[in-house]
Amino acid sequence: MKDVAIIGCGVIGAAMAYTLSKYQLDITVLEKHSDVASGTTKANSAIIHAGYDPQPNTLMAKLNVEGNLMAGEIAEKLSVPFRRVGSLVLALSEAELPHIQELYRRGLANGVPGITLLSREETLKKEPNLTDTVCGSLWAPSAGIIDPWEYATAMAETAVVNGVDLRLNTKVESITAQADSFVIHTNRGDVQARYLVSAAGVDAAAVRSMLETPSYQIMPSRGEYYLLDRSEGQVVGSVVFQCPNELGKGVLVSPTVHGNLIVGPNAVPAEGAEDNKVTADGLAFVAAAAKRSVPGLNLGANIRNFAGVRANSDQDAFRIERSERYPHLVDLAGIKSPGLSAAPAIAFYAAKLLLEAGLELVAKEHFVDRREKIRFASLSDEERAALIARDPTYGRVICRCQTITEGEILAALRSPIPPRSINAIKRRTGAGMGRCQGGFCSPRVHELIVRELGIDPLDVCLEDEGSELLVGETKTGGAL
Amino acid sequence: MKHYQLIVIGGGPAGLAAAIAAWNAGLREVLIIERDQVLGGILNQCIHNGFGLTHFKEELTGPEYAGRFIDQLAQTGVEVKCDTMVLQLTQDRQVICTGPAGYEILHAQSIVLAMGCRERTRGAIQTPGDRPAGIYTAGTAQRYLNIEGYMVGKRVVILGSGDIGLIMARRMTLEGAKVLACVEVMPHSSGLTRNIVQCLHDYDIPLYLSHTVTDIRGHGRLEQLVVSEVDANRKPIPGTEMIFDCDTLLLSVGLLPENELTRMAGIEMDPRTNGAVVFENNETSIPGIFSCGNVLQVHDLVDFVSAEAIRAGEAAATYVLHPGEGSGEVLTVGPGLDVSYTVPQRIRPAQAGAGVEIFFRVRRVTGSAVILVRCGEQVVAKFRREHMAPGEMEHIRVPKALLPQGPAHLEVSIEEAAQ
CATH class of the missing domain: 3.50.50.60 (FAD/NAD(P)-binding domain)
Structure with missing residues (x-):
């Protein structure tokens, strides 16, 4: 019991x-x-x-x-990985100013530390890539x-x-x-x-x-997103919200801890947890809404669209x-x-x-x-050299986009909850999260899963059972 | 810090040819850094034939073509570090690299960038739908089949008509898969005509031009694709949907030069090619750093990669052995009507030898047409072609005598030939 x-x-x-x-x-x-x-x-x-x-x-x-x-x-x-980058709620018109004032009052009542109302100029000074039609904002430094x-x-x-x-x-x-x-x-x-x-x-x-x-x-609600290349990760320095409405907290533009820029979500009723598709209409809505905050947003640098179900x-x-x-x-x-x-x-x-x-x-x-x-990419030159001298697998880069080494993937595979799928490795280490989206590294990650966990190459999945990556050997047979 | 005369970043076809050319031109401290365990780059997984027709005057497979260069390299004293990746390149030509053998900071008098390219992904084209297993870029699928020995699916649709996708249509068919369709958003194919014929037509695989995938369905593994016709603005036309029951979608929707190191070093980039801006000898905006192969511009044929890399390798040797020869007037070159880019983007006539080769792609399929090189209103040179297509890189050779004197801009454009 x-x-x-x-x-x-x-x-x-x-x-x-x-x-x-x-x-x-x-x-x-x-x-x-x-x-x-x-x-x-x-x-x-x-x-x-x-x-x-x-x-x-x-x-x-x-x-x-x-x-x-x-x-x-x-x-x-x-x-x-966690960074208190702070958040802004933008008033994109004079009519939205009372709304951020209301959020400010709520914040004070809720005991949110450090919140401040910013003028248009203060807002643009903090985030120069925002629309210059912004009228003011609510700044909350404790958001992360x-x-x-x-x-x-x-x-x-x-x-x-x-x-x-x-x-x-x-x-x-x-x-x-x-x-x-x-x-x-x-x-x-x-x-x-x-x-x-x-x-x-x-x-x-x-x-x-x-x-x-x-x-x-339960009323599941789907939210669709863009994830932009790290080349766009500096477009904003903090989390940029619009005034919330009945659909949710509105479309945000934010840096991620991995250095990308995340843009989204919308809010549409979903049928269940599996109803996490992205739609052309949903993405178009998100794009149009986000450009109200950041007009110069470069959605051409998108590396992945995804959706979650609330x-x-x-x-x-x-x-x-x-x-x-x-x-x-x-x-x-x-x-x-x-x-x-x-x-x-x-x-x-x-x-x-x-x-x-x-x-x-x-x-x-x-x-x-x-x-x-251990996160190889965030170490200094001296730390990297010492690490590789101790364990040479940290010298071998598997995911070239995110600089994720074999040592980090092996450490994940030997961790208390060993990841067994390609996406689980991605969540543990970041391998496959970059601009090539696993194009180069997924066969190598596949091989490491097989080698380390002793499972059949044909049984390795993208995610849960039923999402197997391979369907059989070629006529001359598999090599893994 | 260890010093070299030349460090070549990348040991694929471009890097191999550049290093050998530099050695033959007299450099003796040359290093190739390759991130894979072996030299040869993407050629190792290109087990089909069709390589070498220009360079070797015979038809080879990818590994055979790479093998010829690897054998030549063995005759030189070029040093090779495999299983080693360059993490950083500075403008004063310092190279930080990592491998199981250690973490090193190196320095070179000259650098050849030969990092190749990567495939565009589903994210780049923002295809809606579910995110099941069974969606691969064509090159990733090619690696699974040809290097690892595994089949990635049984019923296949190919999105995009790039050459790797076409090659994979044939390869999957030969391995027993059913390739249902190749779907191309543009009104023309982006691959070589010979691949359309030999990989699609010969196997009765339909090519749907002006179509795209508008929905991806499946939980776990891919189950179904919706393909729609698109209008002139590439917007799907409602009512044209076709449904394909399939377990695999291969993406062959373009290649992107891998210029992260180039950008890090602060080298000027050309947004048209996504490669560096280069002079006639493949030198970038930073003296002593050269670029060649697919990291400079995406090629169709490896033979042209080799030729470009030899030029870059020789230029690196000249830079090291005969410093100070890179001066003189500069012409700029760029695309005009119906041309999408040019390489090089800059020419120093004093360095041009007998003439300059200019590479470019056209934006549309043509019949009999002329290529015009203009300087202002004046036509400097004119070349005739019977057929041109965006999927086939063009090149012209402009004799030095025709190049204008003094700073000027050259524009390359195409026109239908007069009857």
Whole structure:
């Protein structure tokens, strides 16, 4: 019998596992995908919001501002790329000025540090590539950019290092409630646990329905993006928002921690988690909207379009609650934006709900709260030379666009949650994320996966099972 | 810091020919840096024939063509570092490179840039749809088949009619796959005519001109493509959709010179070629740094890469052994009507020898036509062609005697021939 089972290992499930792994608990995480961070966490704006957006005195406001602060600490401890570049909300007309003033008041009420209203001139001084029709802006220095999948992976890996049992490719099919526990039936056998946390994202209502009728509905919403070449990464220095509207926080233009420029998203109803296509209409909308902020945007430098599906509910708030009927069930549902920003605070809050429900939280004596990661490209000449002398695999560049070495890929393959697909390697190391989009490196990454994990070359996937890259050998046979 | 007379960045066909030419011209401290484990570059995966007709007057496969140069290189004292990638190039010709053997900072009196090119991707053309497995650039698929020995799919559509895509249409067919169509957004093919005939027509693979992929469908692996006709502005025409059930999409939608190092060194670039601006001897805007092969301009035929690289290698040797000869008046060269670019972009008539070769591409398919080189209103030179197409690089040789004196601009354009 497990103490706690967590369903889902996106950033919320990962934060939950990380938070609970500090205590003397027997924990299992069930993830239906072949890798962690494979749902909403892998395709979003990659922003840690400052927290001026949610209405004051709401749980969302509190968790956003707390989560922002915690993100900085966690990124530092667990070696996650995170930069507090600050954010601007633009008033693109006089009519939008009251809106940024309202956001400013909310920010003050929510305790967002350092927020300021900027004049047109101050705004353009900060971001010279913005439209000169800008009338003013709200500046929030605590907003940041993060690598969202590494953020989730780092927390999940640390949980695993501290004894959490993570089961990938494990899909929950039904749940039976017993007197003092839940029996979770999966495609890979049953798991019995005293407490259950659902962090199922877009599938939250489906999971809750396995036990009781949820009081919310999930209304998935798709957002489409452009990711531009690093040649465009300096076009803006901070996250540039437009005034939010009923469709979301509006189209943003932002640098990424990988040095690219991200542009998007739109917001259109989606049929489910798999409805993550990009559309000609969606991209045209994003392009037109983004050019209102940055007229000179060079979308010709696009290297990838992608879309993510938001796990929105039919309500404006997060649906973080303990079930009345099953007090040992905590549901983390409706985690819309700013869910990524709030993630560690959501987990901390959920841990308190479990405590209230009777879960004993006794701290471990030896909790490992560190994670080191070598990033060759960010080392100095001297550090690189020393590293290669110690381990020559760090001298061999596999991904030439992003300068990712064999040593970094091998380190990922030997990490607590070994990536098994080409895209999982991309999320762990950055290999294949650059301008050639894996054209040169994917066969070599493929070969390293085969060699290191001992799997058949024909079984290597782009992502989950069913996305195999190869269909057979040539007439003269395979060489790997 | 180790010093060389010449460092050649890239050990494909351009780098090999440049290094050998420089050695033959008298340089003795020459280094080739190659990021792959072996020399030869992309030729190693081009196992089809058709290489060498101009340079060797015989038909070779890609590996055979590379092999000839690798054998020649073995007769020289050129040093080779394989499995080594250049991370940084400075304008004073310092080269930082990394490999399992170590991290090194080198210096050279001259540099030849020969890094080749990469393929444009789905992102570059912004094709909508799902993002399943089964979408490859043609060159990546070629590597999987010809180097690794694996098939990437069974039912294939090819988007773009670039030469690698055409070659892969035939290759996949020979390996037992069904190639359903080749789809080209332009009203003309971007590949060589001989490849259209030998790789599509000979295998009854339909070529849909003025069509493109407008939706990609599939979770896990690719399942279906929607192909639509496009109008004169390349916008899809509603109602023309065709559906292909397939597991593979190969992209052959253009090549981009890999000039990250060139830009890093601050070398002047030509937005038309995405390569460096060069003089008649392939020297870039930084004295002593030369560029050749697909990193300079995307070629159709490796034979022309070799010829260009020999010119660059010899020029590097001259730069090192006979310094100070690179001066004199400068002419600029550029494209005029229906021409998309020219290489070189600058000519120093004093350095031109007997004449200057100018390479360019036309923007449209022509019948009988003339190529005009103008200086202002005056036609300096005129060349006749029976057929020209964007997929086939043109070149002309302008005799030195016809080059204008003093600073001037030359414009290369085409016109239909008078009947």
